Structures are given as structure tokens and as C-alpha cells.
Amino acid sequence: MSPLSISIIVAAAQNDAIGLDNALLYWLPDDMRRFRELTTGHTVVMGRRTWESLPKGALPNRRNIVLTRQPGYIAAGAEVFASLPEALTACRDEDVFIIGGASVYAEAMPLAQRIYLTRVHDTPAEADVFFPAIDAAEWFVASRQRHDADARHAKAFTFTDLWRHPLALFRHCPRCGSPRFVIGNAKSKRCDDCGFTYYFNPSAATVALIERQGAEGTEWLCVRRAKEPARGTLDLPGGFSDMFETSEEGVRREVLEETGLQVCQTEYLFSMPNQYAYSGFTVHTIDMFYRCRVDDDSVARAADDAAEVLWLRPSDICPDDFGLDSIRRGIKRLLGSMSADTA
Ligand SMILES: NC(=O)c1ccc[n+]([C@@H]2O[C@H](COP(=O)([O-])OP(=O)(O)OC[C@H]3O[C@@H](n4cnc5c(N)ncnc54)[C@H](OP(=O)(O)O)[C@@H]3O)[C@@H](O)[C@H]2O)c1
Ligand SMILES: [Zn+2]
Numbered sequence: 207m208s209p210l211s212i213s214i215i216v217a218a219a220q221n222d223a224i225g226l227d228n229a230l231l232y233w234l235p236d237d238m239r240r241f242r243e244l245t246t247g248h249t250v251v252m253g254r255r256t257w258e259s260l261p262k263g264a265l266p267n268r269r270n271i272v273l274t275r276q277p278g279y280i281a282a283g284a285e286v287f288a289s290l291p292e293a294l295t296a297c298r299d300e301d302v303f304i305i306g307g308a309s310v311y312a313e314a315m316p317l318a319q320r321i322y323l324t325r326v327h328d329t330p331a332e333a334d335v336f337f338p339a340i341d342a343a344e345w346f347v348a349s350r351q352r353h354d355a356d357a358r359h360a361k362a363f364t365f366t367d368l369w370r371h372p373l374a375l376f377r378h379c380p381r382c383g384s385p386r387f388v389i390g391n392a393k394s395k396r397c398d399d400c401g402f403t404y405y406f407n408p409s410a411a412t413v414a415l416i417e418r419q420g421a422e423g424t425e426w427l428c429v430r431r432a433k434e435p436a437r438g439t440l441d442l443p444g445g446f447s448d449m450f451e452t453s454e455e456g457v458r459r460e461v462l463e464e465t466g467l468q469v470c471q472t473e474y475l476f477s478m479p480n481q482y483a484y485s486g487f488t489v490h491t492i493d494m495f496y497r498c499r500v501d502d503d504s505v506a507r508a509a510d511d512a513a514e515v516l517w518l519r520p521s522d523i524c525p526d527d528f529g530l531d532s533i534r535r536g537i538k539r540l541l542g543s544m545s546a547d548t549a
Pocket of ligand 2: 383
């Protein structure tokens with residue numbers, strides 16, 4: 207599953223009501239506009255009933271995806287999937303917006319990084335669909351913007367952007383064990399009992415681009431991943447930096463461990479932020495790409511995290527064969543800069 211991002215977007219009343227008789231509860235033009243601005247150019251995923259409630263069918267300038275368990279269901283202008291994971295697998299490197307309804311929101315909630323919530327300042331007497339509860343220990347309010355009622359808007363509302371807190375999994379203070387380990391800001395938690403504060407910053411990692419001149423031109427050294435995540439897919443050598451080593455030392459060590467090659471020169475290229483799911487926790491990384499020269503490229507052999515080493519010509523490389531998001535994006539960038547060089 208590898209969309210670039212998964213966001214939930216919803217307009218909910220104070221009691222979490224979102225619909226009645228397969229229609230929306232409110233007509234709020236400025237909220238509609240914000241919905242259009244946030245989602246245009248991206249992918250929207252919705253349940254079959256929400257799809258059928260759209261007044262003009264597919265939302266324009268967006269990839270529309272409809273979920274239904276009915277085999278053979280046809281939705282003009284949309285793609286149909288039988289489950290959320292299947293739909294998300296088809297959304298590589300896309301920004302995905304989950305647009306309802308209730309069960310789709312509930313299923314997507316543990317996967318989403320953002321919730322764009324429009325909280326309508328009203329408690330309707332009648333509603334038949336509700337947004338699931340938002341856990342305050344997991345979600346951080348990144349911004350709030352109030353919109354008063356006016357001639358075009360019968361109710362006041364507040365745009366509330368929530369981000370999944372990177373430390374949501376850490377529910378107790380690691381120093382004193384208190385459950386009052388609360389969100390401090392977007393990347394910190396603080397203990398209300400002992401005062402311990404923990405800031406979570408991205409972990410440094412390195413990626414090596416190693417080139418050689420083969421019989422048919424330039425080749426890049428790729429490895430096949432021996433371990434999860436993305437086991438069996440292509441990768442570039444590299445890995446997490448250790449404490450007390452420089453990034454350059456880290457990339458040399460990783461290349462040696464995975465391929466047996468001795469790096470003699472490193473040149474920093476660029477970096478890519480990444481999210482690496484490991485052991486049920488999302489590790490945020492900053493992946494630093496280096497062009498590495500090696501002493502003797504003839505001795506490459508796979509070891510450690512690598513199951514196989516392959517020398518591939520850039521023209522034969524397909525970014526989609528690379529299972530890790532930042533590596534795939536880095537490969538695209540490297541291929542793009544090559545074609546810019548030759549253009
Ligand atoms: N306020 C808001 O922001 C907002 C946003 C969206 C919707 N709404 C409102 O919510 C209501 C519609 O929502 P709803 O909750 O009733 O229905 P819904 O979630 O839009 O659609 C439910 C249907 O989607 C399919 N589905 C759901 N989860 C699936 C899954 N995991 N795999 C495969 N298919 C799946 C099933 O279709 P089949 O039965 O065909 O198998 C299911 O019956 C309307 O009133 C709408 O106006 C409000
Ligand atoms: Zn404490």
C-alpha cells in the first residue's frame with residue numbers, strides 16, 4: 207500500500223452527524239470550495255452510497271474511486287474496487303482523500319495521516335450517518351479557522367486540520383509510566399506528572415548510487431531486498447545511520463555490508479523525507495542520496511539486507527520495481543536529471 211499520503215476529509219456536526227437519507231446535512235459553499243481546492247488533481251475514494259449521492263456524478267479533475275462489494279458494479283467516470291486495501295494499492299505515489307461515508311472513514315482512520323474536518327456548529331436532531339470518534343491522544347490539531355454564519359451559510363463552522371501524531375503509539379511516559387503523556391506539539395509529547403518531554407525528529411538514513419561503465423554504457427548497482435518491508439522488490443544500497451558516525455561513513459558502511467564494495471569517494475546529491483513502517487510503527491526518516499565511487503566494482507556480491515545485486519542500465523530501470531517510496535521517488539528524480547542532462 208503506497209499512496210504518498212492518505213487524508214480524510216469530512217464535514218461533521220457537533221454530534222459527529224454527517225448525513226441523512228443519503229444526502230448531506232448542510233449546504234456550505236465555502237466548505238465545498240475548500241473541498242474542491244484540497245482534492246483537485248488528486249484521488250478521491252468513497253463508498254458506493256456516497257458515490258450515488260453525488261449530484262453530477264464523478265468529481266471533475268480528480269481520480270474517482272468507488273468501493274462496493276457488488277460484483278460488476280459500473281460507475282461512469284470512476285474506478286471500482288471491492289476493498290479499501292485494493293484501492294489504495296492502485297494509488298502509488300498519489301495523494302488520496304477519503305471522502306466518506308461512515309464505514310469508509312472508520313476503515314481509513316488508522317491509515318490516514320491527516321483529517322480535514324469541517325466542524326459545523328450545530329447539533330441536528332435528525333441524522334443517520336456519523337463520523338467515527340477522533341481520539342485526542344492520536345490526533346493533533348494543526349490549525350483551526352472559524353467561518354461565521356452569513357447570508358450564504360446558515361451555520362457557522364470551523365475548518366480543523368488534524369495530523370496523526372507521530373508519537374500516538376507512545377501512550378505512557380517512558381520515564382515515570384504516567385498515562386498523562388500528552389501531545390505537546392506536532393512532534394513532541396510531554397508528561398504532565400514528571401515533566402519529561404520527548405521530541406521525535408526524523409532518523410537519518412543514506413542511499414547509494416553506484417555507477418559503472420558496462421559494455422553498453424552506464425549501469426547502476428541495484429539490490430533486491432531480502433527483508434520486509436517491500437521484500438523482493440528492487441532497492442539501492444543504504445540504510446539507517448548509526449549514532450556517532452557521519453552520513454558519509456554510514457553510506458560506506460552500508461554499501462560494504464550489502465554488496466562487499468569499498469566506497470572510495472562520496473558526493474552528496476539530495477534528500478527525500480520518507481516514512482518507513484516497521485514493527486507497527488511509522489519511522490520518519492530523512493534519506494540522503496550519495497553518488498559513490500568504488501575501488502573495484504567487479505567484486506559486488508549480495509549480503510545482509512540484500513538478496514541479489516544487479517547492474518541495470520538506467521534506460522532499463524522501471525521506478526515501480528522499487529518497493530520503498532523514497533527510493534522510488536529518488537530513482538524518478540535521478541532518471542529525470544539524466545534525461546535533463548542529455549536533452
Ligand atoms: N458530511 C460529509 O463530509 C459526508 C461525506 C461523505 C458522505 N456523507 C454522507 O454519508 C452518507 C453516505 O454514507 P454511508 O456511510 O451511508 O455510505 P458509504 O460509506 O458512502 O457507502 C457504503 C457502501 O460502500 C461500500 N463499501 C463501504 N466500505 C467498503 C469496503 N471496505 N469494501 C467494499 N465496499 C465498501 C458498500 O457498498 P455496497 O453496498 O455496494 O457493497 C457499502 O454499502 C450520505 O448521507 C452522504 O451524504 C457525508
Ligand atoms: Zn513522567
